[in-house]
Amino acid sequence: MSEIAIQVEHLSKQFRIGANSFQKTFRETVSDAMLAPARRLRSALRGQGTQAATKEFWALRDVSFDVNQGEVVGIIGHNGAGKSTLLKVLSRITEPTAGSAMIRGRVGTLLEVGTGFHPDLTGRENMYLNGAILGMSRAEINRKFDEIVAFAEVEQFIDTMVKHYSSGMYLRLAFAVAAHLEPEILIVDEVLAVGDAQFQKKCLGKMGEVAQNGRTVLFVSHNMAAIRSLCQRVIWLSKGSVLKDGPSASIVNEYLMETVTSSSSRVDLREAVRHYDYGKRFKINDLTFNHGEPILHGEMLNVSFNYEAYADVYGVSFGYGFSSLEGTRLMTVDSDLNAPRYQIKRGQHGQLTSTIDTLNLQPGIYLLDVGVRSGDGSALDYLPGCAQVEILPGPRTPPSMSRLDYAGNVRLSGQWQWPETAQEDRD
């Protein structure tokens, strides 16, 4: 009785990008500005819109797949692969250029946490507003009110304007409303990329619950651990087309293998994608491992960060960590662990260096997370998974350690006291 819930046939979506809108000289900009109105007006009157000089770009190209009722399907792919566009077309936010899709059932879309939240309204008011926007009736919210508030853990602040909420509270409330939406088909974009680990865990739990209730879910994420645990099936999009479609375990593995880039010891973060206002007041421009030399297991690790302050910042601490490719943090190095914090004046830039004596993380490929916190605990800059880093076997790596599976992620030698009855074996 597996009825088809979503049937996508040859779906394509084209965008037009304004050409030569970048890198113009001042003279060109001025002369364009003088001539453009006449030119644009002429083309607008001919009904060509404002994009006379445009380039075409296919965000989706001939995508076809079926999703059965009750199936939980993960959608993965690199940035720009068309994942978000696919979700937007399926939730009717934007129209396809060609092809069609058939949707059987009520669709709930969650492309962003807190869409339509108004800072000047209270938590309670926003619950109703956001609910209405997502397609919930007032009666439905009334019925689930206590459940939503309890999930969000904002009982005391429910009548406070949300602009006074901490970012964590805000996210929890926004997710709680969306999580209690009960459509037959749920379409979820990377909503778990924000918030702290505990929040993410809670959201994942709720998502799992939704999935087990027999609802159809389409789920976009970069978090491979989440994809693996929630989805039975994965569709891998690449350059707007379906590259692979199959059981999640094998596709995720293939994806992870492919995404491994050559190990680079220098990571440029100037143009990296940041959420919220991260990087606005204080920014990590780049970081370099071991002065550009490879990272070796069992050896010293040196990291130097180049930073720049755009505001006066206080109580500053740095941190970096390595996570597994599935997104689980394995190791963290913090600058304020038993050490002072610093203040940095606006406009200053500088280099901060950190060393650890022995890097015990097993050889392999990891995701690098870096962040800078301010004295009030808020993040100034935060880039989880900003690069993939390879730790190579070093001179002190025992050969047996090439078998990663046995020994976990970290292997230490430790101090051992043998009894005298035991004899040292020098062979």
Place this chain on the structure above:
Amino acid sequence: MQRASTTLQTTPITRIEASNGWVSLQLRELWAYRELLFFLIWRDVKVRYKQTVLGAAWAIIQPVFSMIVFTLIFGRLAKLPSDGIAYEAFSITALVPWALFANALSQGSNSLVGNANLIKKVYFPRLTVPISTVLGGLVDFAIAFVVMFGMLLWFDITPTMRMLALPLFILLVIITGLGVSLWLSALNVQFRDIRYVIPFMAQLWQYGSPVAYSSSLIPNQWRWLYGLNPMAGVIDGFRWSLLGTGQITWSAMLPSVGIALFLLITGALYFRRVEKQFADMV
């Protein structure tokens, strides 16, 4: 395609594909989303005067101050005729419906751009955005109306049975304001020039409407032409039903109503036609 009225037995089936040319208005779907319409109006009203010192008093200040200025300049200095009514009462009966229209014009036209984050992230009938903005203006109008009514009593102008016709003229403002908003809000998504056109368009339109002067100044043979401005019909209607001045003639009212309905229907059709680009362009 509807969401609200579905049950598990009748699973709704949605077909998604490229649309071409004119598309249906989907009024039934709009009706299914009436609760969202209500919440959007409620949000706008609730937020409008937050963090203002005078709050909802602004709904009164705007027409009342215009009235004072108009009375001083057009009434006392220019001595414009006001159909034998105190100029204060004469102008406020036009300024109150005018404020409703002017707000619809300026806020309605910016409504899609102002709600860009919603449009890019959730599906709902886009028509709800300008409709809610225009209807939200009725709250301010109601406040201003009460003040205006008090003023009329102060000037010894007592209501007659003609007041029963007033809701029709209020409806005419809404239809006109919504029609213009639908056109301009949709155009504004594609051509941001609209934003710069609106203030001076509102000003010209006010000169073309009998706000400061009486439409009895218009020579009779040109009255039908003047009636093509629906706001002329509205203001004449307001004065007729509240002050008892002038008369309502079919030759003046029909063009007003006809143009207002024309704006509304073509506006809605144009809006629906270009709606598919909103999320990509806004």
